[in-house]
Amino acid sequence: MHCRLSQEPMCPVEIAVRCDAICQLKNIAAQPGRVIQSDPQREVIVVDAQASKMLTRPCRNKWRMW
Secondary structure, three states, rough: OOOOOOOOOOOHHHHHHEEEEEEEHHHHHHHHOOOEEOOOOOOOOEOHHHHHHOOOOOOOOOHOOO
């Protein structure tokens, strides 16, 4: 499938990122089984340190960029 440069994408990147974030937050909330609160502007989970830790995971040394 080829993409023509003159056409807009089906879903703008900003919308796709927000949709993905919602799915990730749902999965994070489901693991401990409780409601979480997020700040979409700062892209963080608030008032829940355990859930906040689930936003990232350790990188393998082989894949570090710095």
